[in-house]
Amino acid sequence: MFRKKHNSHDNQEHDAKDQEQKIKELRAAIGPLYGSNLTFCTDACLRRYLEARNWNVDKSKKMLEETLKWRTTYKPEEILWHEVATESETGKLYRANFHDREGRTIIVMRPAKQNTSSHDNQLRHLVYVLENAILSLPEDQEQMVCLIDFTGWSLSNSPIKTARETANILQCHYPERLAVGFLYNPPRIFETFWKVVKYFLDSKTFLKAKFIYPKNKESMELLRKHFDLDVLPVEFGGRNQVQYNHEEFSKMMIAEDAVKASLRSLEEKTPQPGLAAQAS
Template sequence: MTNMLRKWRGQNQHENEPLDHDKMIKELRTAIGPLSGHASKFCTDACLRRYLEARSWNLEKAMKMLKETLEWRSNYKPHEIRWHQVEKEGETGKVSRANFVDRFGRPVLIMRPGKQNTKTGEGNVRHLVYLIENAILNLPEGQEQMSWLIDFTGYTMNATNIQPKTARDIINVTQSHYPERLAIIVLYNPPKIFQALFKVISYFIDPKTYLKIKFVYPNDKDSIEIMKSYFDTENLPSEFGGKANLSLKYDHEEFSKLMIEDDIKSAKFWNSDDDTNDHCVTPKPEPTS
């Protein structure tokens, strides 16, 4: 084991020699040992690749990160969270899956800090974890990432109950247990007062994740170009500078129906013995009648 780890840390490999990524995925699978049940279904080749990418293809670091995630998933059981358990957190629509996708077909999570409605840090984290799992469940074929669009409309420091500790917990969970799942994080029209909070929490953000964060402001030329590069303006709601006549008004009853349907889909997938070779948690299509 020690020799294997040394080899892929580059100690026995010329620094200019390209890494054999497929071989490293196999090495990581060997390193983590036999898996069963949920862990086996979670650890697809695509999943192992994301952990290796997140740790710059350092086998030892990727193995440590993956084992920590498997332990977290075993204890936290994110795949077993159901909508009725987090529904109260979602009543105001502070986090929801958008009814549009980005330019690359990736699902979009819309976050509205100005609609914060609870004081429970753990409740906020659990609600977000549920929606991340839901977004992964709905990834299109061949896609592994999602986009976050954080809308600061109505945000004030007094209106929100999100504390720096909760923000750190959210950052820790997403960085540690959902590596390479985020394509871009758009901070849409953040007020100056938010910059102080961002300066605090930015110390806890991984440098690779930090580069994915984009500050976007209405009527700003550079911001408009950023939005165009990540979103098709024909499908983007006008609230975000697009041309689509899509309503972003959150309908809790309709969204709840959608989540309950997805809970059934999720349960079928995780309780199935079928193998999956694409996403970590992408279910196979239901047969059509």
């Protein structure tokens, strides 16, 4: 007798149904949500946490609960531009005005341009940029690309404490938001730093890190596969001569702060599930 073969379409449908069931199980496991937590925990959000924990509901629940606790105390959605603007004056971290070939949002980091010594403020700046970048994502995009220029970098630019906490925030509270990270032109001394930092990274994040060396044709070809050279800045081997403009970026962030304030106001006015029943 011949065994019936299952085609890939059938397998995909089965996987999709199984994933939807996992999302329902996770939502039931975390229980009732209110306010900003309710807004945060969309089905897409729950899917990212499940993917980060290989679709294990219990592990995903623990991870998500830790994020909700962090968001309740840290309040990332309430950070305003004027609170972190100083951190951005040199263009060490910002959302780019160009995209990769798949239309994904780009976060640019240039750690050699570090201009402050406040660990806490640097992390608040990072979170602010991430939150605004997520709000700016097109409806069909879930992930971002990170371009890190290590030209001129030294160990004094990146304390281990800040690097560890940065990795923790990205992995634990923004899972599956990073599509790929390009580490451009890292100096030889970076190898020592990387040996320490890689222990902070989970396996998925580690595999997303791609080292790009300007004199290495193979690694530069990888960068070109992801970016049109006409939009890629010259500091990353492209042809785009436009530089970071702090004044223009500030105007954009102030405008986005106003949009976030409107969304929070609307959220506060929206009746919360269960509260009407309790009042009656």
